[in-house]
Amino acid sequence: MTVAPETPLVDMRNINISFGGLHAVRDVSLDLHPGELVGLVGHNGAGKSTLMRALSGAHPADSGEILIEGKTATIRNPRDAKNLAIETIYQTLALAENIDAPGNMFLGRELTTRLGNLDDSSMESEARKIMKRLNPNFTSFKQAVVTLSGGQRQAIAIARAIYFNARILIMDEPTAALGPAETAQVHSLVRQLKSDGIGIFLISHDIHDVFDLSDRISVMYHGRIVATVKPAEVTSDEVLGMIILGKRPGEATEEELDRLRT
Amino acid sequence: MSATTATIEQPRGGPADRIGSFARDNAWTLGLLGFLAVLLGFTKFANPNYGLDSLQGTATSVLPLALAAVAQAVVVISGGIDLSISSQMALTSCIAATLMKGYPGEGVAVGIVILVLLIGVVLGAVNGALVVLTKVPDIVVTLSTFFIWAGFALLVRPAPGGAAADWLKGLVVGGLGIDWLPKAAILLIVLVALIWIPLSRSRLGLSLYAIGSNPLAAFRSGVAVNRTKFLAYVITGFVAAFAGLSLTASTGIGTPVPEPTYVLISIAAVVLGGVSLAGGIGGVFGPIVAVVVLQLIRDDMTFMHVDPNYGLVAQGLILIGVLMVGSLIQQRRSRA
Numbered sequence: 001m002t003v004a005p006e007t008p009l010v011d012m013r014n015i016n017i018s019f020g021g022l023h024a025v026r027d028v029s030l031d032l033h034p035g036e037l038v039g040l041v042g043h044n045g046a047g048k049s050t051l052m053r054a055l056s057g058a059h060p061a062d063s064g065e066i067l068i069e070g071k072t073a074t075i076r077n078p079r080d081a082k083n084l085a086i087e088t089i090y091q092t093l094a095l096a097e098n099i100d101a102p103g104n105m106f107l108g109r110e111l112t113t114r115l116g117n118l119d120d121s122s123m124e125s126e127a128r129k130i131m132k133r134l135n136p137n138f139t140s141f142k143q144a145v146v147t148l149s150g151g152q153r154q155a156i157a158i159a160r161a162i163y164f165n166a167r168i169l170i171m172d173e174p175t176a177a178l179g180p181a182e183t184a185q186v187h188s189l190v191r192q193l194k195s196d197g198i199g200i201f202l203i204s205h206d207i208h209d210v211f212d213l214s215d216r217i218s219v220m221y222h223g224r225i226v227a228t229v230k231p232a233e234v235t236s237d238e239v240l241g242m243i244i245l246g247k248r249p250g251e252a253t254e255e256e257l258d259r260l261r262t
Numbered sequence: 263m264s265a266t267t268a269t270i271e272q273p274r275g276g277p278a279d280r281i282g283s284f285a286r287d288n289a290w291t292l293g294l295l296g297f298l299a300v301l302l303g304f305t306k307f308a309n310p311n312y313g314l315d316s317l318q319g320t321a322t323s324v325l326p327l328a329l330a331a332v333a334q335a336v337v338v339i340s341g342g343i344d345l346s347i348s349s350q351m352a353l354t355s356c357i358a359a360t361l362m363k364g365y366p367g368e369g370v371a372v373g374i375v376i377l378v379l380l381i382g383v384v385l386g387a388v389n390g391a392l393v394v395l396t397k398v399p400d401i402v403v404t405l406s407t408f409f410i411w412a413g414f415a416l417l418v419r420p421a422p423g424g425a426a427a428d429w430l431k432g433l434v435v436g437g438l439g440i441d442w443l444p445k446a447a448i449l450l451i452v453l454v455a456l457i458w459i460p461l462s463r464s465r466l467g468l469s470l471y472a473i474g475s476n477p478l479a480a481f482r483s484g485v486a487v488n489r490t491k492f493l494a495y496v497i498t499g500f501v502a503a504f505a506g507l508s509l510t511a512s513t514g515i516g517t518p519v520p521e522p523t524y525v526l527i528s529i530a531a532v533v534l535g536g537v538s539l540a541g542g543i544g545g546v547f548g549p550i551v552a553v554v555v556l557q558l559i560r561d562d563m564t565f566m567h568v569d570p571n572y573g574l575v576a577q578g579l580i581l582i583g584v585l586m587v588g589s590l591i592q593q594r595r596s597r598a
Contacts, residue, residue: 056482058481058482077481077484078481078482078483078484079484079486082484088482090482094479094482094483095476095479096471096472096475096476096479096480096483096542097475097476097479097542098471098474098475098538098542098543099468099471099472099475099542103468103471103472104483107468107469107472107480107483107484107485108469108480108483108484108485109484110465110468112465116464116465117460117463117464118463118464118465118467118468160483
């Protein structure tokens with residue numbers, strides 16, 4: 001990662017999100033640079049996904065500011081986010097089960113003929129082209145995606161993101177539903193996307209995934225960011241300490257860390 | 263990776279491939295058509311007098327129900343349901359019959375038909391707006407509007423009556439040139455071709471299936487879920503107005519009391535026709551065939567002098583059977 005005074009791709013400032021009385025995200029600031037992967041880790045309910053939903057438009061922030069390439073952005077719904085080239089890949093629930101792969105890839109941004117009809121053959125051939133790159137074994141272009149495996153569905157979701165030239169990718173537990181081979185496939189894809197200059201936020205429970213892929217790791221605890229660290233500068237124990245105790249490496253006592261190890 | 267790249271690789275799709283995938287996609291409807299053919303044979307056996315005239319009669323009496331089933335199918339595919347269809351039909355039919363009595367003239371009737379279709383759009387828009395804005399379940403909203411439209415129908419026409427323009431009657435009664443081609447069937451095909459086929463080939467059509475399959479995924483994909491849901495009810499209201507007009511055309515009058523079985527049969531036909539009540543699956547051709555099947559079963563029971571009440575029982579049993587078979591198929595699919 002090149003640390004230059006360049007404009008960050010994403011600059012989230014003082015984001016707050018509440019659900020009724022629950023303050024899920026408290027005054028969080030976070031940035032992301034082109035070609036960088038920032039891992040977001042933390043307990044269930046630490047606020048990682050909620051923070052990312054503010055960026056993906058699924059649930060707008062209550063207060064705070066989001067700058068995309070230095071410009072203040074208003075993100076009220078997923079369409080706004082997509083117009084800013086922000087794409088999200090979810091663990092589940094991102095595909096319409098009864099529609100085929102090309103339909104899902106182009107859902108919301110369908111290709112149409114000059115008469116305004118759906119251009120099924122163009123959508124299918126575009127889908128074939130991109131899937132050839134991502135997953136050459138994928139051939140089920142005419143079936144409803146409900147009949148496909150988790151890996152195949154995730155490939156469709158990723159294909160959708162990169163087809164539309166995403167510059168900012170949010171991956172929310174992208175490999176949680178996948179087997180080892182499919183996970184490895186996603187990892188190599190992630191590295192490829194980074195080298196294309198795409199900025200990626202990765203939410204994961206898997207510390208190894210995060211250490212493997214991240215340029216920086218941000219740890220969230222009770223709606224706040226405890227610290228943002230580089231994987232080379234910390235041990236996985238220290239990160240676990242931050243996740244579980246909510247304390248920075250220096251702040252946790254030896255005793256507390258010992259308790260974690262047992 | 264650009265969206266504007268020209269098509270390089272054509273998807274496979276020789277004629278044989280296409281017929282194969284058509285048969286696979288429409289297996290349920292084709293099976294239903296086969297059943298319909300058997301049923302027609304049986305009808306001829308049960309009532310040797312059942313001839314070409316009877317076929318026309320069946321088509322004329324089935325037309326309003328078939329249109330109601332199309333209307334219902336659209337909203338069910340989008341994941342909703344419309345219980346107010348039969349009173350939308352009663353209201354639009356009464357308005358049409360009353361206006362055609364009050365302002366006779368074949369030319370004026372064209373204007374009246376257009377007005378009534380617009381009223382159908384408004385009724386659907388009210389349903390859709392209430393469902394989207396109040397977030398009250400659609401089954402409750404449309405049950406409430408069922409009573410509202412029924413009340414308006416009685417205000418328009420306290421008793422059955424009115425008139426229908428001759429050309430309107432001519433559209434649905436009798437055969438077209440040759441006896442075995444009922445005009446009502448032709449009209450149904452034309453209407454479906456003009457409404458459903460463009461819809462299913464449009465972005466809105468895909469959005470209907472998407473919000474019916476998984477509203478959250480559709481929302482995350484950038485589909486305007488609320489707008490799509492609203493438009494589903496608008497289209498349903500528009501088609502229900504055609505159904506109401508076909509009632510006026512086939513009976514020559516408007517009847518203010520909605521036939522409650524219409525809405526039930528429209529739902530039964532939608533289910534029997536392969537549309538999932540959970541949304542996102544099916545089309546309108548299956549439900550149309552299903553309406554004819556249900557009507558013929560009732561007719562056959564009449565021919566065989568079976569108490570018509572048993573006809574209702576039989577329809578209910580068929581429906582349960584279909585639902586059971588349907589969920590079995592779905593279970594097997596999700597296991598595969």
